[in-house]
Amino acid sequence: MTTLKAKLKDDLTDAIRARDELRSATLRLTLAAVSMQEVAGTTARELSDDEVQKVIAREAKKRREAADAFSKGGRAEQAERELAEGALLDEYLPQQLSDDELGAIVAEAVAEAKAGGAEGPRAMGAVMKIVSPKVAGRAEGGRVAAAVKRLLAG
Structure with a gap:
């Protein structure tokens, strides 16, 4: 068990x-x-x-x-x-990431994706692929997607 x-x-x-x-x-x-x-x-x-x-x-x-x-x-x-x-x-789940921590991880992933040639809103998939393993279990997918969209749009 x-x-x-x-x-x-x-x-x-x-x-x-x-x-x-x-x-x-x-x-x-x-x-x-x-x-x-x-x-x-x-x-x-x-x-x-x-x-x-x-x-x-x-x-x-x-x-x-x-x-x-x-x-x-x-x-x-x-x-x-x-x-x-x-x-x-x-109580049985890992501590959730704060908005600042999530923002830092997403910003790093956006920079990495842009270095790989991904641009604009179409880079969403590439960024999510980088971010998802890093935040697994510590942030809901909707929160992550919203943070990625904010950074890609801005």
Whole structure:
């Protein structure tokens, strides 16, 4: 068993013992998503820590999107719960890059792409190819794409 999955299971046990309903429900759903991913496809397999981390990131993103939908629908109480679950899952993810850190990485990649002959908005793909591995798991794709577009346009 991977160390991250083991940590999730240990934290679930602790949450159940502490009667922490929010944490135990969130961790149960996350472990279920990990298990679903493990049995998806033609053969069952155990996920690596990186793959478990991607599942957690996907679940956290689902919570943020659901919270947004609930708040637009006038269900503030449900939106708060979704946000709390998302924040709980963020504890298991690496620290997100600040806007300044992301901007510096993107600026460096834009300069590298321009040195390689890429120009203007058409350089987006080349820049994203350079930036994506550097920020993997530490910034959402939408944030990265927006930063790249800003620098290429300006």
